[in-house]
Amino acid sequence: MTDLLAIGTRKGLWLALSEDDRRTWTLGEPHLLAQEVAAVGIDTRRDRPRVLAGIQYGHWGPSVVRSDDLGATWQETDEGAVRFPADTGAALARVWQLRPDSADRPDVVWAGCEPHSLWRSTDGGCTFDLVRGLWDHPHRPTWEPGAGGGAVHTVLPDPGSDRVTVAMSGGGVYVSEDGGGGWEPRNRGISAVFLPEPAPEYGQCVHKVAADAGDPGRMYAQNHFGVFRTDDAGRSWTSIADGLPADFGFPVAASPRTPGTAWVVPLVADMERVPPAGRLRVHRTRDVGATWTESAAGLPDAAWTAVLRDAFCVDEGDPTGVYVGTRDGCVYASRDEGETFELVVDHLPDVLAVRAARLA
């Protein structure tokens, strides 16, 4: 049994392997060195696992590359895997999300990109088609870019239906019930304290959304101030921030196997993007956000850093593994659902994305 941990950073990608059920990790040499790797996807539905990376070739623009041999070789579609059609007048700025779909849609991979756009591949990520329904949405011109840029940063295809949920900073949550044709904003209950109208239809700064393991309509959202839950596929959201030391932060992850379980990493505030008192902590709920428990073991004090929205993930192991990457180049891993963490690596460049998967 082999577990793979992929670490995308501002200056390259690192792959770590574990052969002992995630007790220890062996970090390989850097891949794509000096390239920004803001998005990583691990597609385990294939005969050989495929690692997808959304990269920025520095001066030379963004791209998607893929490897079917754990980084020994990388392939890139000559014409570009994500390429805006000429009539849009747009150019790809950055790939923010690469999300393989469910097992019964084996070649479908979703990409969330900047400028705000959603893309769907039916060939395993070699080429993507622009999802016109979202691109043509009348709200799109008014979605605001966040500090990092205006992008679809979260894509959640529902494995049991044609529902697709996306989230955008400065745009909010949008849901399609027909696989991407039609879209509607679903932000009722999510606050927007940075706008004159505190409860707009859209425009919320949703930092990340995660789907619950048990109920396809239940999701968790880490907002730009506020942590929320929906039980009706985003039609209404309620605060679940009570019990957290701060309601600001970027990532949220939900257990793929245990309903009601999710994790967040609080930061003080938008103007103070560091952990409370400098203590990096993961907080876990096991009761859909009613209560939260702080995980401290193995995580550092005096850590004046931050965890970005995709630098946090869970795996599908039992018990669930939890992975935390920091802007100061550290990655911590837990193999007991966030009770305890161990340092996997430090002194990497800023960690932008982590993804973990069990290989066959």
Add this chain to the structure above:
Amino acid sequence: MTVQVVLPGVLADLAGGAKHLDVEPAGGTLGGLLDVLAAEHPALGRRIRDETGQVRRFVRVFVDGEDVRWQGGLAAAVPDGAVVQVLPSIAGG
């Protein structure tokens, strides 16, 4: 009519390893030259220009030593025998 395109090493790999390419530009302009280059080497073309056709922000192109930004951009003339250099600008961190 032929011009010589000079590539930095990091881009030469996308042109079969050649740092110097002899290209016949269409229309005698930089835009026409880059169109021909992209048709022959699509991945190289994407490194230099985005899908709208604009030269990327941190890519600089010189025709016979002159920065094309001040020579009409993509409409800059590329005369027979010109040397066209593609260089990364000073940026990054």
